[in-house]
Amino acid sequence: MADPRFFPGSGAQRLSDVAAAAGASFTGDPGRVFTGVAPLQSAGPGDVSFLDNRRYAGLLATTQAGAVVLAPAFAAQVPAGAVALVTPQPYLGFARVARLLHPPPAPVPGVHATAVVAPDATIGAGTEIGPYAVIGAGARIGSNCIIHAHATIGPAVEIGEDCRLHAHCSVSHAILGRGVVLHPGVRIGQEGFGFAPTPEGGFETMPQLGRVLLGDYVEVGANSCIDRGSQGDTVIGPGTRLDNLVQIGHNVHTGRGCVIVGQAGISGSTTLEDYVTVAAQAGLTGHLRIGAQARIGAQAGVMNDVPAKTDVIGSPSMPVREFWRAMAKLKKLGTGREG
């Protein structure tokens, strides 16, 4: 169902290859071919679909999909003629099938004639540099990257291999690992928000002398901002993903595999340990420590440390259970049914 103008596809793939990508077992002709992916409702015989949520299991009965990636418990419900691709992780399996059938664009190696690349910058083999990219003195870009149109990379910045910097990104004072993805308009490495009041009633900027370090496979959503450290560094741990319009203040540290959803903001010097989730529009004040696997709810306002594996929500935030009990009481105050 993907529009072929935008997502050309890799052509027909054999069932055996599809199943291998999905990490799934199957019964059927390994040579049967598939050309696309689609939801259960709209898939046709050439498409692979998936079921990840038992709420939608009813759709199996009527799907026209040629194959369905799903968990063992649902395999028997796949209609005759369709292949059950059985795996304990159907969402991951389907992601890999989708990537097999619609691989993301590979770099077209070379530097566009309009790019401005400093003479002493180094660019790895197989990397594509797009129109009007600007690459500063001494910058080092790894192999097999795509630097899209209008991206600007400041002096001495280092970028690992297999990175994707989309249009209009700016990166300065930063070191990026491998496989990092910056979506359009991302801002990395600008000055943090630090200044001292003067006796005359003005403010004077505190020089921001740290960097931004992005671990391997970090992804940053469109128009999000990560300020560089004031003296130490701002550090985003490996595999951490930021959604769009997220704000990360100077000296923030995140662990591995954190997820920070759209429009959330994390103030200066706060630390997230591994696998913390911060939901949309939540805000954390500065100098906090958020324990591993804690989950911060949408629009939460966090002003205190949060222990590991703890869920908080509300502004100011409180443990999730307390919050919902308080909200139920508050609602009764609103409806006048206070009994």
Place this chain on the structure above:
Amino acid sequence: MADPRFFPGSGAQRLSDVAAAAGASFTGDPGRVFTGVAPLQSAGPGDVSFLDNRRYAGLLATTQAGAVVLAPAFAAQVPAGAVALVTPQPYLGFARVARLLHPPPAPVPGVHATAVVAPDATIGAGTEIGPYAVIGAGARIGSNCIIHAHATIGPAVEIGEDCRLHAHCSVSHAILGRGVVLHPGVRIGQEGFGFAPTPEGGFETMPQLGRVLLGDYVEVGANSCIDRGSQGDTVIGPGTRLDNLVQIGHNVHTGRGCVIVGQAGISGSTTLEDYVTVAAQAGLTGHLRIGAQARIGAQAGVMNDVPAKTDVIGSPSMPVREFWRAMAKLKKLGTGREG
């Protein structure tokens, strides 16, 4: 009062033409001329002003404006020498007068020498392409558009006629209707926020294989982001207006004429029916349905469907009346006056 360096103006306009633009009736010399617009307090005899809010009716007595667009109820209060331009819709009428006297810049047809346009891209008659614009393979741009400096338009993107793409926009995987306006730094069509956890503790991107469809006359504010669909499309209905720094997740659908105010965010797969208003900094979780003409208050946190013509506010959101009653009780808790 408009600074002529920024808003040159169309020169003197006859009262008859001004009244026609306003859709207003008047008494007076149709040949009297006007050259500008200004608020009641600062307007002079050559200016057209307006009254839209009865709170400001007192200003009529002393205004120096040459003409005032207003509702019939106030026509008698216009001072001698000033023309009453009488219409049931004074705000709309005034907008049209302002546009008559200060028309927005028209395209200067042509492609700037520095623009990078793919050989097979098509550009309509009368369209202006600014410096350093980048237009991808197979893109189709309608007639009478202005593509401002540094805008990037990805392969196969379609843009209708009379569109305005301001500086530094990026558009990919998208189809835009006619009269669409994207303000500076808008991000359209980048990957949505979707990924599957791996057994090794990483995340793997779910390929985002949908598009963004912007209906006719959609306007998107500066630095706002609209992600493309994951399998289906993200759809913004005709005439819908987004303010600055708004986040729209993948697979969101809005109806016709919705208004989404600054820094609001709508999570993936949520649907707004026609004429929904979402006030500033509100957030909606995913997979919701918001009924036609519902109004979501500022900073509301919406986690449930909202029926049509219903006003909600609060985080978590509740009906407006309940919210204010609960807040009054809460305030009493705070002041200790709980009686």
Place this chain on the structure above:
Amino acid sequence: MADPRFFPGSGAQRLSDVAAAAGASFTGDPGRVFTGVAPLQSAGPGDVSFLDNRRYAGLLATTQAGAVVLAPAFAAQVPAGAVALVTPQPYLGFARVARLLHPPPAPVPGVHATAVVAPDATIGAGTEIGPYAVIGAGARIGSNCIIHAHATIGPAVEIGEDCRLHAHCSVSHAILGRGVVLHPGVRIGQEGFGFAPTPEGGFETMPQLGRVLLGDYVEVGANSCIDRGSQGDTVIGPGTRLDNLVQIGHNVHTGRGCVIVGQAGISGSTTLEDYVTVAAQAGLTGHLRIGAQARIGAQAGVMNDVPAKTDVIGSPSMPVREFWRAMAKLKKLGTGREG
């Protein structure tokens, strides 16, 4: 400790010059030299450090720093061999030492060959114009500015001396004072969010005929947006600082020295008097007046005027003391300990 690839430094500085920069008194050899700055924990003998918060006074005993900027009360705790740089304003003093040792890059005068500069634009002496900058007709840029790569400056815009416009900024319909700093991706001067409903169910844009005026030394954080006025101007007072992703609506006025933290938003026609602080993610509705030195808490939702020197928080906002009392009661409702 600053990475010399990003922060080259000015070389060794004499203690007498360091102390003069800090506005500090000292005892010791005025010819002793220092080459960098660092936190107390990591500084070495060639580094200057500082103490601004009594919570960290314990670090003085073990620091290896060669000199410490601090208040008189702590001078006696500096270890033997280290110099106490004594000043009543250690944070400000340290900022000035850091700037002495790591001065920000000076402009490299000249216009990059790829910049597109209108023939009648004027550019002051000593100003640097970066690659792919676009400068419109009649624009006037002061002396000693840096206009970084990809910045776009619209027709007739005026920019004072000593300004820094970072990568990917866009500025139109605006007049900037001296010493203004715009961080990457800032949007200045685009249309405000104003439109009139039509009888046919559409919206028609109200022409936005005002400007943006930024006072001397205003700084605007990455990807923040300031819309131009609708008829009057949007005005940001001298020395006011905005963090990243802030939204300023049309006709907003701020006084001198306001501080607006990340992701906060101020709706149209609201006025902040001098030295107002708006914390992160707070939102103010339109047409309000916020008195001098008022402080708006993080995530506050302000719908009413706030008197001078008043602290408010909460959504809807209330005086800080009431808020915390109400929250304590609410928390009891949540825990069931209502006694």
